[in-house]
Amino acid sequence: MVDPVLSVRNLSIDFKTDDGVLHAVDDVSFDLARGETLGIVGESGSGKTVTSLALLGLLPKTAAVSGDATFDGANLLALDEKRLQPVRGARIAMIFQDALTALNPVRRVGDQIAEAIAVHHDIARAELHDRAVALLDLVGIAQPAARAGEYPHQFSGGMRQRAMIAMAIANEPDVLIADEPTTALDVTIQAQVLDVLERIQVRTDTAIILITHDLGVVAGVADRVLVMYAGREVEIGSVEDIFYRPGHPYTRGLLSSLPRLDGREHGRRLFQIGGQPPSLVFLPTGCAFHPRCPFADDELCAALVPDRQPLGDGHRSACHYAATLDEREARP
Amino acid sequence: MTDTLLPTREPLAGPVGDTAPPARSNWQLFRRRFFRHKLALASIIVLVVLMVACFGAPWLAPYKQGAQNLLEGSQGPSAKHWFGTDDLGRDQLSEIMYAGRISLMIGLVVALLSTIVGVTIGAVAGYFGRFTDHGLSAVTDLFLILPDLALLAVAILYLGQSATSIIVVLALLGWMYMARIIRGQVLALKEKEFVEAARALGASRTRILLRHIVPNCIGTITVNATLAVASAVGVEAALSFLGFGIQPPQNSWGRMLSDAEAYATSWSKFYLILFPGLMLFLTILAVNFLGDALRDAFDPRSTR
Amino acid sequence: MLRYLTRRVLGSIPVLLVASFITFWLVRVAIDPLARYRHQRDSKRVLAEQRVKLGLDHSILQQWWDWLTHFVRGDMGTSTRTGDSVSSMIGHALWPSLQLLFWATIVSVAVAIVLGVYSAVKQYSIGDYFFTGLSYVGIAMPDFWFALLAIALLVTGPTVWFHLDQPIFYSIGLHSEGVSGLNLDYFRHLALPVLTLTFTSVAAWSRFLRAEMLGVLNADYVRTARAKGVPRRQVVSRHAFRNALIPFLTVTALDTAFLVGGVIITEKIFSISGMGQAFLTALQAGDAPFLLSWFLVTAIAVIAFNLLVDVGYVALDPRIRLS
Numbered sequence: 001m002v003d004p005v006l007s008v009r010n011l012s013i014d015f016k017t018d019d020g021v022l023h024a025v026d027d028v029s030f031d032l033a034r035g036e037t038l039g040i041v042g043e044s045g046s047g048k049t050v051t052s053l054a055l056l057g058l059l060p061k062t063a064a065v066s067g068d069a070t071f072d073g074a075n076l077l078a079l080d081e082k083r084l085q086p087v088r089g090a091r092i093a094m095i096f097q098d099a100l101t102a103l104n105p106v107r108r109v110g111d112q113i114a115e116a117i118a119v120h121h122d123i124a125r126a127e128l129h130d131r132a133v134a135l136l137d138l139v140g141i142a143q144p145a146a147r148a149g150e151y152p153h154q155f156s157g158g159m160r161q162r163a164m165i166a167m168a169i170a171n172e173p174d175v176l177i178a179d180e181p182t183t184a185l186d187v188t189i190q191a192q193v194l195d196v197l198e199r200i201q202v203r204t205d206t207a208i209i210l211i212t213h214d215l216g217v218v219a220g221v222a223d224r225v226l227v228m229y230a231g232r233e234v235e236i237g238s239v240e241d242i243f244y245r246p247g248h249p250y251t252r253g254l255l256s257s258l259p260r261l262d263g264r265e266h267g268r269r270l271f272q273i274g275g276q277p278p279s280l281v282f283l284p285t286g287c288a289f290h291p292r293c294p295f296a297d298d299e300l301c302a303a304l305v306p307d308r309q310p311l312g313d314g315h316r317s318a319c320h321y322a323a324t325l326d327e328r329e330a331r332p
Numbered sequence: 333m334t335d336t337l338l339p340t341r342e343p344l345a346g347p348v349g350d351t352a353p354p355a356r357s358n359w360q361l362f363r364r365r366f367f368r369h370k371l372a373l374a375s376i377i378v379l380v381v382l383m384v385a386c387f388g389a390p391w392l393a394p395y396k397q398g399a400q401n402l403l404e405g406s407q408g409p410s411a412k413h414w415f416g417t418d419d420l421g422r423d424q425l426s427e428i429m430y431a432g433r434i435s436l437m438i439g440l441v442v443a444l445l446s447t448i449v450g451v452t453i454g455a456v457a458g459y460f461g462r463f464t465d466h467g468l469s470a471v472t473d474l475f476l477i478l479p480d481l482a483l484l485a486v487a488i489l490y491l492g493q494s495a496t497s498i499i500v501v502l503a504l505l506g507w508m509y510m511a512r513i514i515r516g517q518v519l520a521l522k523e524k525e526f527v528e529a530a531r532a533l534g535a536s537r538t539r540i541l542l543r544h545i546v547p548n549c550i551g552t553i554t555v556n557a558t559l560a561v562a563s564a565v566g567v568e569a570a571l572s573f574l575g576f577g578i579q580p581p582q583n584s585w586g587r588m589l590s591d592a593e594a595y596a597t598s599w600s601k602f603y604l605i606l607f608p609g610l611m612l613f614l615t616i617l618a619v620n621f622l623g624d625a626l627r628d629a630f631d632p633r634s635t636r
Numbered sequence: 637m638l639r640y641l642t643r644r645v646l647g648s649i650p651v652l653l654v655a656s657f658i659t660f661w662l663v664r665v666a667i668d669p670l671a672r673y674r675h676q677r678d679s680k681r682v683l684a685e686q687r688v689k690l691g692l693d694h695s696i697l698q699q700w701w702d703w704l705t706h707f708v709r710g711d712m713g714t715s716t717r718t719g720d721s722v723s724s725m726i727g728h729a730l731w732p733s734l735q736l737l738f739w740a741t742i743v744s745v746a747v748a749i750v751l752g753v754y755s756a757v758k759q760y761s762i763g764d765y766f767f768t769g770l771s772y773v774g775i776a777m778p779d780f781w782f783a784l785l786a787i788a789l790l791v792t793g794p795t796v797w798f799h800l801d802q803p804i805f806y807s808i809g810l811h812s813e814g815v816s817g818l819n820l821d822y823f824r825h826l827a828l829p830v831l832t833l834t835f836t837s838v839a840a841w842s843r844f845l846r847a848e849m850l851g852v853l854n855a856d857y858v859r860t861a862r863a864k865g866v867p868r869r870q871v872v873s874r875h876a877f878r879n880a881l882i883p884f885l886t887v888t889a890l891d892t893a894f895l896v897g898g899v900i901i902t903e904k905i906f907s908i909s910g911m912g913q914a915f916l917t918a919l920q921a922g923d924a925p926f927l928l929s930w931f932l933v934t935a936i937a938v939i940a941f942n943l944l945v946d947v948g949y950v951a952l953d954p955r956i957r958l959s
Contacts, residue, residue, distance in 0.1 A: 056863055081868065089865035096863075101856040104875055106882075106954055116864045151954050167864065474655055476890065477938045481897030482915055482931070483662070489919065490666035566778055570901060573780045574916065589781060593905065596787040596807070599796045605788055609781030617776035 001314065004031035005174050005207050006055075006092075011067035011077075013050055013059065013231075020281045024050045024063075028233045030226050032175065035205040039222030039239070041212060041254070043277055047231035048211045052177045056094060057084045071175075090120040093168035097180040099160035103152040109163050110136075110148025116170040135166040139196050158189035162196055169200050176200075177209045182217060194221055215258055219243060224314070227251050230278050230288035233308070237315030247309070247317035247325065249293045287320070295321055295328050365629040372625030375618035382615060386432030393426040398581060408603055416603045418591070424604070428611055431583040436615070438499055438584070439565035445503035446564075447557040450510025451546070457511065458518030459541050468515060472508045480505060484567070485576040493579045498571065502564055509563075510556055517552050521545050551630030555623050562619035569612050585612050644946055648939050652932075653704075659931040660700045667924045672716075707932060713925035717918065722929050725914065730933075732810055733899055733910030739826060740833035740895070745888065747838045752845025752884075756853060757872055767842065774839025779898055783832040783905045790828065808907045829906045833898050837891060844887050848880040855879075882953050889945035892938050 013025040025047040032038050040048045053059050055069055055076055069076040071092065076084070096102040104112060113132040117123065123131075129148070136144035139162040152160055161181060168176055178197065182190040198221065201208055210222060218225055218239065225242040227235045227250065235248040246252045253273040275292035278284055286303045290296035300320045309322035321328055367373065385392060401421035409416045415424035457468040475483075484501055491497035521527065522545070530540050571577035572586030573593075580587075588608035595601035668674075669690055673682045687693050691702055706713065712722035751771075755764045791803045806812065806825040815821045852858060853876050861875045862868075896912075903912035911930065918926040950956050 058859055058862055085865050085867055087865070088863055094860075094863040096856060096860060098856065102860045104857040104861070104879070106879060106952065107875075108954075115861075115866065119865050119867070119870075153955060164860075167860075470651075470654075474651060474658070477651065477893055477935050477942075478655055478659065478931070479893050479896035479900075479934055479938075481900055482934070483659070485919055486659075486662050486666050486927070490662070562776070569778055570780065570897065573778075574901065574904065576919075586778075586780075589778075589784065593784060596784050596905075597792050599788065599792050602788050602793075605781070605784045609778065609785065612778050612781060613773075613776055616778070617772065620772065620776055 001031045001033050003034070005034045005071070006032040007068075007070040008032075008051075008055075009068040009070075011051060011054065011069065012065070013047070013054055014064040015062055016064075017281060022280045023283060024231050024280060025054070026231045027067075028226075028228070028231075030233070030236055032207050032209065034174075034207055035201065036223040037201065037208040037210055037221055039210045039212065039218035039225045040228060041215060041218055041225055042228035043213060045230075045277060045280065046228040048228055049179050051228075052094065052179060052209060052211060055177070056088050056092060057081070058094075086120065089116050089168075089173070090171040091173050092175040092177065093171070093173040094177040095161075095164045095168050095179065095181050098184055099157065099164045100152065102164060103160060105152055108149055108151060109155065113148070113163070113167045113170060116167045120171055131170070132166075135170055136163065138169075138200075139163070139166045140192070141166075157185055158192060161185060161189075161193050165193070165196055165200065169204065169206070172204050173206060175207045175209065177211070179211045180213070181210070182214070183212070190217070197221070215254060227254070230283060231280055232288055233318055234289070235315075235317040235319075237312070237317075241312060241315040245311070245315070247311040247315065247322045248289075248319045249295050249325065250289050251317075252325070253292075287318075295325065362629045366625055369621070369625035369628065371621045375621040375625075378614060378618045379622070382432065382611070382618075383436060386429050386436050389426070389429035389433050393429045395423040395426040397426060397430040397583070398422060399426075406601070408600070415607045418604060424607055427583060427588065428585070428608060431585050431588055431608070432611060434495060434578055434582055434584045435565055435568060435586070435612070438495060438502070438568045439561045439615075441499050442502040442506055442564035442568075443557055443560035445499070446506030446510055446560050447553065449503065450507035451514050451549075451553055453507065454511035454514030455518050455541060455546055455549075458515035459522060459537070459545065465515070468511055472512055475505065475508060480567070481570060481574075484571055485574065488571065488576050493577065495578065495582065498568060498577055502567055506560060506564060510553075510560065513552060513556055514549060517549050518545055521548055551627075555627045555630065558619060558623040558626060562616040562623070565612065565615055565619075585609075640950060641943070641947065644943055648943070652935055652939065655935050656704060656932045657697075657700050659935075660703065660928055661696060663924050663927045663931070664696065664699070667922045667927070669716075669924055671922065703928060707929060712929040715918075715923050715926045717921040717923040717926070722926050725926060726911070726929060726933055729909065729911045729914040731910075732908050733903070733912060735810065735826075736829055736833060736899060736902065736908065736910060737895065739830045740837070743830060744834040744837040744841065747834065748841035748845060749884075751838065751842035753849060753872065753877060755842065755846040756849030756876075759850065768846075771839040771843045774835050775843075777836075779832055779836055780901050780905060782835060783828070783902065786828050786831060787905070807905075810908055829902045829908060832902045832905070833895070836898065837888075837895070840891070841884070841888060845880060845884050848883055849876055852876045852880045878952065882949065885945050885949055885952070889942050892941050896934055896938070 008031070009029045011025055011028045012023070015022040015024055028047070028051060030038065040051065042048050050059065050063075054063070054065050055071075057076070057079065059065065065077050067077060071087070074083075076087070076092075079087070103109070110129060110132045113135055114125075114128040117131055118128055133144045133148050136147055141147050141159055141162055147155070147159075152163070155163060161184075165181075176197075181197070182193055185193060194217065197208060197210075200206060210218070212218060222239050224238050225236065226233065227242065227248065229250050235242065235246065235251045237245075237247070241247075242251060243255065246255055250273070253271075256271045257273065259270060273292055278288060278291070284291055284302070287293070287296065287301045287306050290301040293301065296302065304320070306318045306320045306322075308316045308318050309320075310316050311322055316322075319325070389397070399422060401417070403421065404413070404417050405421040406419045407413060407417045413423050413425065415428060417423055418427075453464070453468060457465040484505065487501045487504075488497055491501065518541075527540060527544060530544055535543075568577055568584060569586030569589070572584045573590045575590060578584040578587050585608045589605065589612075592601070592604040592608065595604050669692065670683055670686055673679060673686055676682050691699055694702070703713075710723060712726065714720065715722055715725060718725070751767050755767050758764055787807045791805050791807050794800060795803045804824070805827045806821075807828055808825075810822065810825045812821050812825070853872075855876075858871060858875050861871050866875070899910065900912035900915055902908070903910045904916055907913070911934065914926070915930055917923075918930065
């Protein structure tokens with residue numbers, strides 16, 4: 001990739017718990033190109049959110065972070081609070097999942113958006129207010145001037161999410177991290193919110209990291225996709241690669257479990273990947289997915305953590321048998 | 333390309349690789365969390381010592397209660413009298429032990445009574461709601477604006493200053509706190525799915541209350557009953573200090589401090605103030621530590 | 637806002653009425669108003685006379701109502717102990733107590749806020765452990781013991797150890813003989829009583845605020861603020877603290893009635909002639925008329941203070957304002 005705006009290498013995040021060390025993220029790497037949308041996909045507990053929190057230094061002190069996250073020539077993971085602060089909200093911004101709890105309940109929405117700007121720029125109050133109203137308008141909120149004076153609990157769910165987006169793009173960041181922005185919303189509202197994100201991106205050429213467990217959302221919006229499982233990077237590639245040429249058994253499993261409306265599998269039971277995700281404290285040896293994988297064998301998969309196997313331009317998979325999956329016999 | 337991307341398959345039996353997380357029962361988890369609190373463990377020891385010494389005063393005290401010895405009056409702590417003597421020559425260590433009997437007994441009985449009454453009323457109010465609930469709120473709100481100590485003093489004047497009347501009066505005021513808390517918990521539990529499930533299975537309301545909801549409150553009940561002991565000991569001491577509590581010939585730590593008040597301006601008698609108060613302080617402190625440890629052991633999610 | 641206030645005031649009237657009736661009944665039952673006539677020579681006749689005179693032949697409800705209607709018009713009767721008008725006695729007694737409460741509240745709230753916020757922001761630091769330990773001690777220590785220790789260690793002790801002519805702090809009353817006004821003498825008198833009143837409150841409130849702050853600091857919206865790039869200090873003051881203040885106010889208001897008990901004890905130990913001391917004297921003397929008015933005045937004061945806090949509450953939390 002030519003000159004990515006963000007480059008993450010070997011990111012690992014551990015937490016100390018009573019039962020031992022919890023490996024929330026283990027050796028994850030990816031690049032983010034300017035203006036592109038990277039979807040990070042995985043189940044709950046796969047480490048998606050923790051990864052993004054690490055980039056902005058928002059993890060609790062009990063987290064041990066290692067690796068590299070190069071942004072604008074500096075390693076974000078090594079920056080102290082003081083040098084991270086100008087980055088947060090200005091160069092890299094984040095949208096959180098539950099907009100109701102993510103917004104301060106006792107402050108007006110307009111003020112909170114204005115604060116996002118005020119913290120980074122020295123601007124007069126009146127103009128801050130105008131900008132906040134303009135941003136609300138930009139994200140498609142009707143009567144933005146009136147709404148700016150209201151409190152979060154007076155907004156609907158979709159409106160709150162849009163307000164969060166407004167807050168995040170206030171300073172036209174280079175990277176926008178959206179953590180499950182649509183999970184708490186109805187499907188129709190989902191579509192609207194994603195639409196807003198897309199429009200913003202076109203306007204300001206912002207790169208977006210979209211974290212979700214919903215493959216449908218990813219298919220519609222992402223350029224590239226990173227699949228995570230048990231804190232590890234499982235597969236990464238363009239959205240076409242992932243959907244049409246999945247190179248990892250887990251990805252294939254995810255895709256198979258998407259219910260289809262086109263009659264192709266009419267009459268068949270819904271597919272599910274058997275088993276449960278592993279404990280992040282007591283991870284299996286070798287490949288984390290092998291206990292549930294129909295293609296796994298004991299010699300390689302149970303013993304050795306797979307290297308990333310290249311499958312094409314910008315497409316790689318962490319599976320010992322990535323290149324030969326189609327020919328491989330499934331175990332009974 | 334196969335028809336489905338991933339053939340179905342049974343997962344390998346059991347987690348492969350490293351050991352699975354060890355299964356732990358509720359009791360084991362509780363014990364583990366509780367024993368992490370070193371201070372609580374120390375507190376248990378302190379409380380046991382106090383209770384043995386005080387309830388065992390008739391057998392353990394070096395001198396008899398109220399035994400005067402004017403020749404040895406007004407002495408500071410010494411080998412013969414560990415806590416010194418007052419101006420009538422009464423050994424303070426023995427006095428403290430006998431007084432502790434009363435103070436601790438009142439504390440424990442009041443806590444027990446308040447708990448029983450409070451849990452009953454609170455559970456009924458929270459679960460059956462409406463009339464009982466409004467009644468409970470009205471009563472508790474009422475006593476929120478009236479000063480406790482003053483009311484207690486008047487009530488004891490009416491009932492007479494005996495340990496029994498003190499217990500009755502303290503319990504009458506104490507149940508409200510517990511009732512409020514239990515009511516809140518029951519209200520929250522009432523909405524949970526397992527209650528709905530029990531009702532769907534045909535359980536009567538009383539049965540649900542007794543067999544499902546109250547057992548889930550055990551943690552709250554235990555913690556607050558423990559803390560109630562500390563509170564009761566403190567209030568009795570305050571009442572006795574003001575002169576409205578225990579009367580001679582009975583003694584309590586609060587009363588001893590009341591007698592000692594006159595000596596605050598005389599440095600040589602400092603020990604008369606120090607020791608009875610110290611007993612009160614240690615008791616309340618130990619009980620508080622214990623209560624906190626219990627709270628954490630029952631539900632670690634509450635903030636430290 | 638005004639509507640909310642009037643609603644609250646009107647809502648507290650029934651509570652006051654019931655409270656005053658309960659205390660009326662309690663005092664009437666505990667103190668026999670005919671006690672002094674029972675041992676007179678022709679007691680039977682005198683008793684019958686006095687019964688009518690004092691309105692004791694009416695129902696207790698009627699008696700209470702009579703008393704209440706007089707009270708509302710400012711007629712609180714005369715003390716059976718001194719013969720003075722109860723209203724003037726209460727008037728004199730209120731002033732010292734109000735002073736104590738005023739200083740105690742300001743100091744308690746200020747110190748509790750400082751300690752609570754510090755402990756939360758610097759969680760697990762040495763300072764945090766130290767203050768947490770101190771607050772445990774504060775909560776466990778009976779206030780009268782604290783006062784006696786304070787006198788012994790800060791007044792009696794130093795005078796003896798350092799051979800002083802005059803103690804550093806005074807332990808009797810609010811002013812020295814013949815001195816008045818807001819001066820050093822006043823504060824030397826105030827120091828220990830205010831300290832006694834505040835230390836339990838500070839211990840409890842700072843712990844509470846610390847817990848609230850910790851909860852708030854972990855809240856999602858604080859994470860959002862940090863993600864926006866709001867500097868640490870502003871996150872604490874503008875987001876965390878303001879939100880933690882709301883439940884903090886509730887707790888401080890709830891403790892008001894409890895504070896009255898503290899006032900009684902403090903005034904007794906430090907010989908301050910306020911409402912607390914007056915209560916004790918009246919109770920010991922069986923001065924029913926005084927006690928009745930004392931209770932109602934105290935209840936009114938507590939409610940008034942709670943209303944004040946409610947105003948602050950509404951001002952701080954828009955969710956209440958707009959509902």
